Amino acid sequence: MRELTTEQTRRTIxxxxxxxxxxxxxxxxxxxxxxxxxxxxxxxxxERVARRAAAARAAADGTAxxxxxxxxxxxxxxxxxxxxxxxxxxxxxxxxAVPDHRKTKIEVLRMLDRVCAPGTPLVTTGSATxxxxxxxxxxxxxxxxxxxxxxxxxxxxxxTLTGTATTAPECLAAVRTLVQELGLTEAAIxxxxxxAATALVYGYLNRAVDLYEQxxxxxxxxxxxxxxxxxxxxxxxxxxxxxxxDTAHEVLTGLHQSVGAASFAPAPLLTRMVEAGLLGRKxxxxxxxxxxxxxxxxRAAADGxxAPCELRRVGVLGSGAMARGIAEVVAGAGYSTVxxxxxREKAEAALAAVGDSLQRGxxxxxxxxxxxxxxxxxxxxxxxxxxxxxxxxxxxAVxxxLAVKQELFARLDGICRPDAVLATxxxxxxxxxxxxxxxxxxxxxxxxxxxxxxxxRLVEVVRTERTDEAVLALGRAFCARLGxxxxxxxxxxxFIVNYLLFPYLGSAVRMLDRPDIGVEELDDAVTRGFGHxxxxxxxxxxxxxxxSLAILRQLHEAFQTPEFAPAPLLEQLVxxxxxxxxxxxxxxxxxxxxxxxxx
Numbered sequence: 001m002r003e004l005t006t007e008q009t010r011r012t013i014x015x016x017x018x019x020x021x022x023x024x025x026x027x028x029x030x031x032x033x034x035x036x037x038x039x040x041x042x043x044x045x046x047e048r049v050a051r052r053a054a055a056a057r058a059a060a061d062g063t064a065x066x067x068x069x070x071x072x073x074x075x076x077x078x079x080x081x082x083x084x085x086x087x088x089x090x091x092x093x094x095x096x097a098v099p100d101h102r103k104t105k106i107e108v109l110r111m112l113d114r115v116c117a118p119g120t121p122l123v124t125t126g127s128a129t130x131x132x133x134x135x136x137x138x139x140x141x142x143x144x145x146x147x148x149x150x151x152x153x154x155x156x157x158x159x160t161l162t163g164t165a166t167t168a169p170e171c172l173a174a175v176r177t178l179v180q181e182l183g184l185t186e187a188a189i190x191x192x193x194x195x196a197a198t199a200l201v202y203g204y205l206n207r208a209v210d211l212y213e214q215x216x217x218x219x220x221x222x223x224x225x226x227x228x229x230x231x232x233x234x235x236x237x238x239x240x241x242x243x244x245x246d247t248a249h250e251v252l253t254g255l256h257q258s259v260g261a262a263s264f265a266p267a268p269l270l271t272r273m274v275e276a277g278l279l280g281r282k283x284x285x286x287x288x289x290x291x292x293x294x295x296x297x298x299r300a301a302a303d304g305x306x307a308p309c310e311l312r313r314v315g316v317l318g319s320g321a322m323a324r325g326i327a328e329v330v331a332g333a334g335y336s337t338v339x340x341x342x343x344r345e346k347a348e349a350a351l352a353a354v355g356d357s358l359q360r361g362x363x364x365x366x367x368x369x370x371x372x373x374x375x376x377x378x379x380x381x382x383x384x385x386x387x388x389x390x391x392x393x394x395x396x397a398v399x400x401x402l403a404v405k406q407e408l409f410a411r412l413d414g415i416c417r418p419d420a421v422l423a424t425x426x427x428x429x430x431x432x433x434x435x436x437x438x439x440x441x442x443x444x445x446x447x448x449x450x451x452x453x454x455x456x457r458l459v460e461v462v463r464t465e466r467t468d469e470a471v472l473a474l475g476r477a478f479c480a481r482l483g484x485x486x487x488x489x490x491x492x493x494x495f496i497v498n499y500l501l502f503p504y505l506g507s508a509v510r511m512l513d514r515p516d517i518g519v520e521e522l523d524d525a526v527t528r529g530f531g532h533x534x535x536x537x538x539x540x541x542x543x544x545x546x547x548s549l550a551i552l553r554q555l556h557e558a559f560q561t562p563e564f565a566p567a568p569l570l571e572q573l574v575x576x577x578x579x580x581x582x583x584x585x586x587x588x589x590x591x592x593x594x595x596x597x598x599x
Contacts, residue, residue: 010033014037014116020242020281023052024154027053030053033181038082041083046083055292085115093122096125100125100129100251105126110138119143123175125146125148127195150530159185160188161176162191193524198251200511203263207263208236208500209269212287213269217490217496228485229460230533241287249271281294311335313392314392314395316338316340326449328354339382341381358372389416391420394420395424397449409437409444413437419443422440423444424444428554432465441466442467444471445463447461458497460497461475462491463490472488493558504536508522519537522537544580544582
């Protein structure tokens with residue numbers, strides 16, 4: 001190896017296997033000030049990682065030198081690359097990051113035992129084989145530690161450290177110090193709970209691949225829907241790209257072999273992509289494409305951001321939380337807005353609630369007092385449906401009852417101008433069924449906002465087979481004007497978010513059948529291990545267990561597959577009246593005043 005710097009580093013860290021995890025650890029170790037030795041037997045992998053390291057250095061402050069047989073500077077530290085494991089003899093600590101196969105890991109760890117000095121800590125990544133087995137098989141039971149990364153290091157997820165019964169305290173301390181220096185967060189997650197969280201998340205990721213393979217939505221729309229609709233750090237397809245499609249395929253194959261559930265059988269598209277060498281971010285091509293630094297290259301999408309939105313007056317039909325939130329957002333975006341409720345009292349109460357919401361925004365510094373005044377000046381309320389006659393767009397936001405919606409759409413059809421657009425905010429009913437009550441099915445679409453509408457940035461823009469393209473374009477442009485991200489969805493039960501979210505939530509409930517899985521432990525594993533803002537049970541309580549049960553029943557009726565079947569425990573809690581945040585009791589004891597995050 002060619003040395004280009006004499007700058008002293010605190011320690012020399014060896015990394016064997018420069019796939020997704022190994023490359024990420026290499027970058028973090030260099031950034032932390034360590035000299036790093038990266039070893040991989042595949043020259044193509046070395047070439048790619050060295051090129052990206054050099055590009056990162058060049059982007060930071062000038063130029064970089066190096067290649068697969070040389071050394072490059074990363075944030076001022078030397079990183080050496082090569083195929084010869086003998087170079088690792090100089091390392092103070094070595095991380096093994098090869099694929100999670102027992103035979104492969106044992107071979108690499110035994111090689112490291114021969115190469116490295118006695119007492120050198122060895123770190124094995126992965127979790128398919130117990131660390132005690134690997135440590136003993138490698139001949140270093142006292143100096144081998146497992147580092148489990150639920151997501152690629154440096155992202156949103158946490159890590160766990162596990163030693164053996166005879167791990168030397170100084171070895172575990174050295175590894176823990178490195179973890180802290182790399183900026184990783186150590187989480188207290190038990191092995192079985194971690195496995196359960198992994199099964200939950202990977203089942204959801206596999207379902208997202210299947211949804212994309214069906215041609216239901218674009219990759220970018222699927223990712224945006226789950227990221228914005230559920231507050232996730234990454235959309236499912238981008239996360240698969242980050243994990244590595246080959247790694248995800250191996251995890252799913254292992255789950256399918258051990259559990260037998262069809263939901264873990266790798267989606268056919270995932271298998272084909274792995275066979276084609278499209279492995280995600282590390283190969284610069286997967287569900288998305290990436291540049292030489294690993295940054296995603298976004299393709300232009302028809303999101304309506306540049307399209308005109310020639311609306312002057314917008315009507316909102318309803319007076320509940322969703323209707324009030326939509327009216328607040330629409331008036332705040334500059335539209336003359338009328339909210340129509342069932343009675344004068346309900347209309348006045350809705351306007352008062354909007355005013356209270358805006359005042360909270362002023363107190364918290366989110367909006368100026370002048371903006372509040374202007375928004376309220378553009379908003380009126382009434383109980384008279386005739387007030388909607390002059391609207392260019394009417395957004396219906398009443399109860400999820402098809403008969404009620406159809407009756408209102410029939411009345412709106414007779415009141416509104418022939419060129420007016422009618423939209424429903426339904427999250428579970430057929431938009432086409434609403435449109436059939438009118439004589440203008442081509443001018444009807446779905447605009448599924450998420451609750452609370454002033455906060456949540458996602459809107460699922462739902463088209464039926466008869467929705468005009470111009471109407472769909474107007475819907476996208478309207479969302480963009482509101483500061484929302486609109487994602488295209490054909491008219492089908494669940495759209496994107498509920499279709500992917502609720503089987504995941506249902507699977508979490510069914511896991512409680514196991515004696516080794518608890519509510520709080522699984523929530524913690526998902527939040528701390530995978531970086532989700534809420535665990536599955538906290539999210540169920542937030543949505544409402546009765547609402548969740550109704551959605552699962554609707555999805556099960558539509559698709560007739562086991563993954564949508566409501567779990568008996570969920571049905572029992574609803575029968576008991578334990579509905580989550582709205583009653584103070586659900587899967588967890590929760591404060592009744594907490595805000596609902598899902599729509």
